[in-house]
Amino acid sequence: MDSVVEGNLFIDGEIRKGCVGIEDGTIVSVKKVLEGGRHFDFGEKLIFPAGLDVHVHFREPGQTEKEDFFTGTRAAAMGGITFVMDMPNNKPPTMSRSAIDWKASRVRRKACVDFALYGGIGEHSDISAMAHVCKAFKVYLSGDNEMFVPIEKMEDVLQKVKESGRTLAIHAENPECIKRGEARNLSEHERNRPVECEAEEIGRILEINRNVGAGIHICHVSSSRSMDILKGSDASMGVTPHHIFLSTSSKFTYEAMGKVNPPLRSEEERRNLLGAVRNGFGGIIESDHAPHLLEEKEDFSTAPPGMPGVDTTLPLMMGEVKRERMNLSAVHRLMCRNPARTFGINKGDIEVGRDADLVVIDFREKKIKSYSKCGWSAYEGQMGVYPSHVFLGGEMIVENGEFTGGEGMGDMVL
Numbered sequence: 001m002d003s004v005v006e007g008n009l010f011i012d013g014e015i016r017k018g019c020v021g022i023e024d025g026t027i028v029s030v031k032k033v034l035e036g037g038r039h040f041d042f043g044e045k046l047i048f049p050a051g052l053d054v055h056v057h058f059r060e061p062g063q064t065e066k067e068d069f070f071t072g073t074r075a076a077a078m079g080g081i082t083f084v085m086d087m088p089n090n091k092p093p094t095m096s097r098s099a100i101d102w103k104a105s106r107v108r109r110k111a112c113v114d115f116a117l118y119g120g121i122g123e124h125s126d127i128s129a130m131a132h133v134c135k136a137f138k139v140y141l142s143g144d145n146e147m148f149v150p151i152e153k154m155e156d157v158l159q160k161v162k163e164s165g166r167t168l169a170i171h172a173e174n175p176e177c178i179k180r181g182e183a184r185n186l187s188e189h190e191r192n193r194p195v196e197c198e199a200e201e202i203g204r205i206l207e208i209n210r211n212v213g214a215g216i217h218i219c220h221v222s223s224s225r226s227m228d229i230l231k232g233s234d235a236s237m238g239v240t241p242h243h244i245f246l247s248t249s250s251k252f253t254y255e256a257m258g259k260v261n262p263p264l265r266s267e268e269e270r271r272n273l274l275g276a277v278r279n280g281f282g283g284i285i286e287s288d289h290a291p292h293l294l295e296e297k298e299d300f301s302t303a304p305p306g307m308p309g310v311d312t313t314l315p316l317m318m319g320e321v322k323r324e325r326m327n328l329s330a331v332h333r334l335m336c337r338n339p340a341r342t343f344g345i346n347k348g349d350i351e352v353g354r355d356a357d358l359v360v361i362d363f364r365e366k367k368i369k370s371y372s373k374c375g376w377s378a379y380e381g382q383m384g385v386y387p388s389h390v391f392l393g394g395e396m397i398v399e400n401g402e403f404t405g406g407e408g409m410g411d412m413v414l
């Protein structure tokens with residue numbers, strides 16, 4: 001055995017003292033006692049599966065002043081995430097097989113954690129060609145960029161996605177409902193893109209997919225009303241940490257740090273959503289990590305939407321566990337098992353045959369800080385529980401809170 005990681009293992013909702021045996025990056029044995037080439041004994045600390053984040057925007061190619069694939073994946077590692085799925089709204093957007101190939105060749109040598117890429121879908125995209133090189137697809141029904149398909153044409157898209165065997169991630173806001181006027185603060189921004197815009201569009205796309213049955217994932221569901229519409233459907237759903245931890249009443253250095261799409265909601269709506277997530281939510285927590293430069297966030301009306309989060313999601317969730325507001329099984333389901341199963345990634349559980357991606361948690365709280373190239377976090381001033389150590393395929397990439405991994409250690413997953 002190459003190496004053994006020993007501690008309090010989180011397996012199937014239970015914690016028990018034991019050892020994880022690792023060979024060639026894979027878990028080959030889980031037993032009370034194991035001998036290995038390298039033995040890492042973490043005593044009473046918790047050994048938990050590393051998290052997966054199926055929704056990040058690492059800005060490469062095109063906006064690497066905000067983030068690049070090295071800094072983005074390093075931030076992921078520091079926050080206990082060893083797998084990311086990167087969105088296609090780059091410059092140029094990755095909406096063709098050749099564009100995805102080119103992006104893959106460029107980011108592959110910079111990745112510090114495992115990753116997969118989305119292919120963006122517009123009206124004229126060759127979905128079957130892209131399916132050879134991307135793990136999943138993304139479409140914006142909101143009309144915010146070129147990856148837009150009018151709802152009347154979505155049945156055809158869903159059919160092609162189904163034939164490809166891939167999953168389609170959907171930004172669902174009705175473009176006719178959104179008011180494109182100026183907003184000067186979070187409340188006005190929320191009024192321009194109210195819950196109705198999201199709920200209506202989710203209803204419309206579910207209705208169309210009822211005849212098709214493609215695998216779809218509704219991104220960043222921001223209201224309990226939308227969640228109710230999704231209940232009972234086959235669609236998977238994502239909720240972001242910012243929609244459960246922040247609201248239009250939150251205070252930021254610059255108010256636009258909280259400007260995101262779909263928008264932050266009222267404090268009441270935030271509480272409803274958090275309550276739903278705590279109580280048996282069967283979806284995924286996804287960061288929608290979308291870094292922008294701090295100076296772009298100074299003026300609310302011109303600020304681009306999005307905030308960083310790949311590095312703070314697991315620390316915030318583990319902080320909830322520490323404060324006994326969330327249980328470990330929920331964190332495991334939402335950040336490990338569900339994203340792994342939904343997108344077909346061989347991670348998310350401590351069991352024989354899975355990738356040996358682990359985090360070590362001592363439940364000591366630290367101040368939230370940014371590990372992203374953008375250098376800021378909307379959660380500054382709050383506390384979180386960071387992993388002390390992180391393993392990617394049995395290799396230690398974070399040691400005592402310091403990054404020890406390197407560029408090119410992450411593999412692309414198809």
Ligand SMILES: [Zn+2]
Nearest residue numbers: 055057087288
């Ligand atoms: Zn996004």
